[in-house]
Amino acid sequence: MKRLLITIAIVAFALGIPLLVQAADWPTRPVRIIVPWAAGGSADALGRIFGKKLSQAFHQSFVIENQGGAGGLIGSMAVTHADPDGYIFLVSGIGSCVIAPKMSANPGYDPIRDFTNIAYFGGAPIVIVVHPSLGIKSLKELLELAKNSKEPLAYVSPGTGSLGNMIAEYFARQQKIKLEHIPYKGGAQAVTDLIGGHVKIGSMTLTVVSALIRAGNVIPLAVTSSTRLAEFPDLPTFRELGYPDLATTTWFSLSAPKGLPNNIVQAVNREVDKAKDDPEVKKWLATEAIQTEKMSPAEFTKFLESELVKWGPVAKELIKADSQ
Secondary structure (H helix, E strand, O other), X not given: OHXXXXXXXXXXXXXXXXXXXXHHHOOOOOEEEEEOOOOOOHHHHHHHHHHHHHHHHHOOOEEEEEOOOHHHHHHHXXXXXXXXXXXXEEEEEHHHHHHHHHHOOOOOOOOXXXXXXXEEEEEEOEEXXXXXXXXXOOHHHHHHHHHHOOOOEEEEEOOOOOHHHHHHHHHHHHHOOOEEEEEOOOHHHHXXXXXXXXXXXXXXXXXXXXXXXXXXXXEEEEEOOOOOEOOEOOOOEOOOOOOHXXXXXXXXXXXXXXXOOHHHHXXXXXXXXXXXXXXXHHHHHHHOOOEOOOOOHHHHXXXXXXXXXXXXXHHHHHHHHHHO
């Protein structure tokens, strides 16, 4: 038997076939989780809170590394070139898996073919917020200001290709108003300028600005959740304001290089879903208005495919419009 196992190992190595790593033997060293956006945003926060629970579950450090840029393309591409050995993962999401690839002529990877898509974290809605000095308290007032302005109104988002960018541009085209996008490399940097009043309008995940809304630093106008949120009962949804197409969330997930052994995939998926029942995690998700559900790897992959069908054409249309 020992000789047989040695022979199998030699043949697998010669053919470039990765040996299955027993879940009980993995991990034996720290695991990297690449976040392809800057620190301080929703992806970073979700990566850290689930990474903490994975560290506890597997008795090994899951270390966050931020590699931002190009709407998540740079960090994501780095993971596609890594070995599928269970020691590198990716905080994926709608920005890097759906929007950025569709907005780029050559993204460098396919979100279905080039990754092992493991688990769904959850999604936070996008909220349109304004600086108090703008003197606006409703989406209707923002529309009136934009239509009467000679110059495009500037707004910040977490970055080009983020859902915040998509929502604002989609809304602007729908209402025939002009907005000037000022992209950042993450929600935290965008919020800094927004609080300072350097830019008066923001379109970003509720997770990033929820504390600022409570403190009165910014004023929320509309949110992309399907219904009003318990944490912000006075905040109207786009849907109830007459924009049913703008009901969505900025969701994030966990992926790895293509070919990750299935036993590791299943083990990590189970622990991510188990973490969603943890009181600490549940409280944090509720506070940040992040909606989640449990999905198997197959269910998550099917969900990703449906999001590509839904948002892919919109992303392409925005790029086409910008080039005209």
